[in-house]
Amino acid sequence: MSPPTPGAPHVDVAGWLLGALDANGAAAFEAHLASCPECQAEVERLRPTVALLSTAAQDIEVPPLLADRTVAAVRDTARRRQRRNWTVRALVAAAVVALLTLGAVAVFTRSSAETFDFAMSSPNGGPAAGTATAHHTNRGWSIQLSLHGLPALNERAFYECWYVNPAKDSPAHPFRVTAGTFDANDSGKADVQMWSWADPQEFPIMQITVEPADGNPAPSQNVMLTGVGRRH
Numbered sequence: 019m020s021p022p023t024p025g026a027p028h029v030d031v032a033g034w035l036l037g038a039l040d041a042n043g044a045a046a047f048e049a050h051l052a053s054c055p056e057c058q059a060e061v062e063r064l065r066p067t068v069a070l071l072s073t074a075a076q077d078i079e080v081p082p083l084l085a086d087r088t089v090a091a092v093r094d095t096a097r098r099r100q101r102r103n104w105t106v107r108a109l110v111a112a113a114v115v116a117l118l119t120l121g122a123v124a125v126f127t128r129s130s131a132e133t134f135d136f137a138m139s140s141p142n143g144g145p146a147a148g149t150a151t152a153h154h155t156n157r158g159w160s161i162q163l164s165l166h167g168l169p170a171l172n173e174r175a176f177y178e179c180w181y182v183n184p185a186k187d188s189p190a191h192p193f194r195v196t197a198g199t200f201d202a203n204d205s206g207k208a209d210v211q212m213w214s215w216a217d218p219q220e221f222p223i224m225q226i227t228v229e230p231a232d233g234n235p236a237p238s239q240n241v242m243l244t245g246v247g248r249r250h
Contacts (some may be wrong), residue, residue: 134218136245169204181221218247
């Protein structure tokens with residue numbers, strides 16, 4: 019690690035903030051950072067921008083060589099410029115924009131590709147049946163229910179849709195996420211649009227239960243319909 023120009027931040031500020039330095043490089047820069055007010059100030063200025071990476075593209079795996087190539091370009095350019103104090107900031111900001119753009123494209127691709135279908139049937143052979151489709155968007159999972167054969171409920175009960183993780187869910191310790199409540203019409207049909215954050219890969223079973231209107235959020239054991247999500 020070469021010494022910085024007096025009065026300017028070190029070129030490894032970018033690599034350290036992006037987590038692209040190897041263990042020796044990171045340790046060397048951290049030792050330098052402890053006694054360098056210019057680098058300390060630069061880290062504080064850049065930290066909010068770099069932090070956008072963790073909020074704008076969570077769950078996106080950036081190609082492993084991208085950060086290394088970006089930092090290498092930053093170092094090469096910064097070494098050939100005398101005014102590093104603004105050059106490093108500009109290049110890191112450009113790198114962040116590039117990574118965010120990559121993440122946004124990946125999120126859009128994932129959003130438009132993931133759909134799970136559920137064939138809903140009665141666990142005890144009743145007449146109720148139907149289908150559900152969960153489609154991933156950038157706002158969560160959009161769920162379209164289309165059910166028929168539902169018995170009429172009085173005003174003291176309602177239907178509720180759940181995503182269930184069967185490996186962890188039990189009556190004593192429920193491990194499920196509600197997608198919302200609804201009612202059927204006089205013909206026993208329900209066409210309902212719902213939203214949920216729960217990923218069907220983690221919560222692969224959808225259940226429709228009958229819940230009493232008693233203000234208790236705990237799920238009942240009165241399962242009217244159930245289905246397993248099939249990805250396509």
